[in-house]
Amino acid sequence: MAIVLFSLWGFAANADFADGLQAYDGGNWAAVLAAWRPLAEAGDAEAQTALGGLYLGGTVIAANPAEAARWYRLAAEQGDPVAQLNLGDLYIRGSGVGRDLVQAYLWLSLAAAQGRSWPERRRREILPAMTAAELAEAKRLVKGWQAQR
Amino acid sequence: MQSTKSKLLSSTMVPLVMMAGVAVVGAAVASQVAVRPAYAACNPCAAKNPCNPCAAAKCNPCAAAKCNPCAAKCNPCAAGTCNPCNPCAAGGGSASLKCAVPRLRTAALCNPCAAKACNPCNPCAAKACNPCNPCAAKACNPCNPCAAKACNPCNPCAAKACNPCNPCAAKACNPCNPCAAANPCNPCGGCNPCAAGGGVELTNAEAAATYDCLRPMMKAAYAKSDNRIAVSYASWRRYSKRAYESATHGGRYVQNYANDKARAYGLYEKSGKFPAGAQLAKDSFSVKANGKVSLGPLFVMEKMHTGFSKESDDWRYTMIMPNGSIFGTTKGKGAAKVQFCIGCHQTVTPEQDSVMLLPQEYRVGR
Numbered sequence: 001m002a003i004v005l006f007s008l009w010g011f012a013a014n015a016d017f018a019d020g021l022q023a024y025d026g027g028n029w030a031a032v033l034a035a036w037r038p039l040a041e042a043g044d045a046e047a048q049t050a051l052g053g054l055y056l057g058g059t060v061i062a063a064n065p066a067e068a069a070r071w072y073r074l075a076a077e078q079g080d081p082v083a084q085l086n087l088g089d090l091y092i093r094g095s096g097v098g099r100d101l102v103q104a105y106l107w108l109s110l111a112a113a114q115g116r117s118w119p120e121r122r123r124r125e126i127l128p129a130m131t132a133a134e135l136a137e138a139k140r141l142v143k144g145w146q147a148q149r
Numbered sequence: 150m151q152s153t154k155s156k157l158l159s160s161t162m163v164p165l166v167m168m169a170g171v172a173v174v175g176a177a178v179a180s181q182v183a184v185r186p187a188y189a190a191c192n193p194c195a196a197k198n199p200c201n202p203c204a205a206a207k208c209n210p211c212a213a214a215k216c217n218p219c220a221a222k223c224n225p226c227a228a229g230t231c232n233p234c235n236p237c238a239a240g241g242g243s244a245s246l247k248c249a250v251p252r253l254r255t256a257a258l259c260n261p262c263a264a265k266a267c268n269p270c271n272p273c274a275a276k277a278c279n280p281c282n283p284c285a286a287k288a289c290n291p292c293n294p295c296a297a298k299a300c301n302p303c304n305p306c307a308a309k310a311c312n313p314c315n316p317c318a319a320k321a322c323n324p325c326n327p328c329a330a331a332n333p334c335n336p337c338g339g340c341n342p343c344a345a346g347g348g349v350e351l352t353n354a355e356a357a358a359t360y361d362c363l364r365p366m367m368k369a370a371y372a373k374s375d376n377r378i379a380v381s382y383a384s385w386r387r388y389s390k391r392a393y394e395s396a397t398h399g400g401r402y403v404q405n406y407a408n409d410k411a412r413a414y415g416l417y418e419k420s421g422k423f424p425a426g427a428q429l430a431k432d433s434f435s436v437k438a439n440g441k442v443s444l445g446p447l448f449v450m451e452k453m454h455t456g457f458s459k460e461s462d463d464w465r466y467t468m469i470m471p472n473g474s475i476f477g478t479t480k481g482k483g484a485a486k487v488q489f490c491i492g493c494h495q496t497v498t499p500e501q502d503s504v505m506l507l508p509q510e511y512r513v514g515r
Contacts, residue, residue: 018486021476025446025468025489027399027435046476053472057443058244059435082474085373118373118473 017047029060040071048075049083056086065096076107079149084111085119092126101130105138110145243370243444243471248362250355253440349400349436353391356402359434359442360392367432371447373473378449382406382430388414392434393511397493401433401445405507411452414504417512422502425463427452429504444471448490450504453480458491462503466490 020035032054039047048071054060055068069090075083088107091100104126111119130138351359364383371379385406392402407414411427414420433445447469457463458480466487467478477483479491494503 017476018488021468021486022489025399027401046474049472049474050470050476053243053470053474056243057435057471058441059437059443059445063244063443082373082472086472117375 017044017050020047020050024060032060040074043074043078045075045078045080045083048072048078049080049086052083052086065090067096069096076110079110079114081111081114081116081119084108084114085116085122088119089122092122101126102134102138102141105130105135106141106145109138109142113146243366245363245366245442245444248359248366248442250349250351250359250436250440250442252355253349253436253438255440257439349438350394351392351402351436356392359436360402360404363434363442363444367434367444367447367471370444370471370473371432371469374469374475375473376449376467376469376475378428378430378451378467379447379469382408382428382432382447382449385409385428385430386412386415388513389507389511390513391511393508395431395433397505398431398433398445398448399435401435403431403433403445403448406430406432415513417506418501420502420504421500423452423504425452425454446470450494460495461491464491464494464503466494 016035016039020032020039023029023031023035036047036050036054040051052068052071052075055064055071057063069087072083072087072090076087084107087097088104088111090096091104091107093099097103105123108119108123108126112123127135368383371382383406385408388405388407389403392404395401395403405414406429408426408428410424411429413423413427414429429450431448433448434442435445436442449467449469451465451467453463453465455463457465461479465479465481467475468487468490469475475483477486479487491503494505497503497505
């Protein structure tokens with residue numbers, strides 16, 4: 001019974017997200033938010049990543065990099081690689097968060113560890129700008145994060 | 150499919166009707182407010198008007214702050230990068246101020262109604278404590294164009310209609326009057342970006358310039374997905390002369406690309422069935438009424454082997470978001486989320502192999 005209920009809940013959640021995606025394609029911004037925000041607030045990493053993107057785009061919602069970073073962080077902490085690489089990118093740009101190459105390295109590394117090549121390239125780009133101490137700290141954070149998982 | 154359409158229609162129409170109502174009320178309120186002297190004095194559009202609070206550097210409330218990233222011209226939003234009202238605040242995302250449409254941007258910045266009353270960047274937000282409001286200050290504030298006596302030639306509040314400095318001099322032909330009909334700042338006018346929503350129409354030149362400006366950003370954004378088509382599509386042949394508004398993709402401006410195996414795309418209605426390996430890509434951007442632009446998704450169609458999916462005519466649909474997300478792909482992870490792509494493309498005639506064709510006027514020759 002519990003399995004059946006869980007499956008139904010999962011189906012409903014997916015249907016909601018799909019509705020939001022269709023509305024996004026069709027330019028129905030109110031419906032996009034109606035579908036994705038509740039999911040994001042309920043902890044759905046995919047919806048959180050989507051919402052983070054909307055806050056950077058500025059079309060569906062007024063651009064707000066700080067809010068984008070907040071949603072990306074929530075999804076990134078759940079292991080979403082797209083949220084991780086975007087959060088890392090925001091740390092490099094100092095957009096929505098203070099510029100912090102250690103944090104950037106951390107989040108890009110976590111995304112790269114999931115087989116993504118873009119964060120791997122982006123991480124290589126920031127290496128020359130990092131001090132030895134920063135790099136050591138970043139590697140320590142990565143190790144600590146991965147050990148927690 | 151019918152039920153999905155009905156659902157979309159109903160969820161689309163209700164907010165539209167509500168928005169139209171809000172717009173009508175908003176326009177009515179704005180037209181009432183616009184004739185108030187204090188309001189008009191805040192009009193940053195009165196370009197060469199000596200009453201323009203943005204005209205003189207000394208009196209320009211926006212000129213001073215060195216940290217103002219938008220210090221040029223008359224930025225009423227002088228705040229730091231954390232200010233969500235600061236048009237320069239965004240960055241690192243899929244929005245671009247650099248590529249904003251100048252005509253729309255100018256109209257929006259000049260529009261004294263551009264922001265809601267609660268927007269602290271709105272120089273017309275009437276609260277006395279609003280530091281952006283040059284009329285809010287005390288009477289002794291030399292920057293306050295309303296502070297001076299009525300005989301002050303720069304005082305736009307000097308009430309006489311014949312005062313050329315008075316932007317409220319009521320005649321419609323007064324170029325200082327923000328309600329003058331042809332004035333893009335007119336909150337009642339059709340040019341008012343705060344009026345009702347709806348599609349934003351760009352000229353061909355604007356569409357082309359905006360697209361060219363956004364191209365590097367598109368390339369960088371879609372590449373976050375690691376998708377091989379997202380990385381390579383920009384080197385394919387383009388079949389649209391310039392970016393055009395696509396009703397089937399939410400009014401976004403799009404361009405059509407096809408790889409070598411899909412070169413029959415250039416035959417349009419006569420393209421026939423596409424071979425396996427044919428790939429089509431459509432990048433996109435949105436334009437807001439205030440001229441700001443932002444990236445939309447990259448829409449991808451790949452012709453797979455025969456039998457891949459009967460209902461999709463063996464096409465695989467993928468929608469790549471500007472932050473690199475791929476939420477679904479036909480017959481792959483999250484397939485249900487892009488099912489609507491199949492439904493929509495099925496509406497074309499069978500001879501078109503589920504491919505939607507771009508409007509005649511935007512087609513390039515083969």
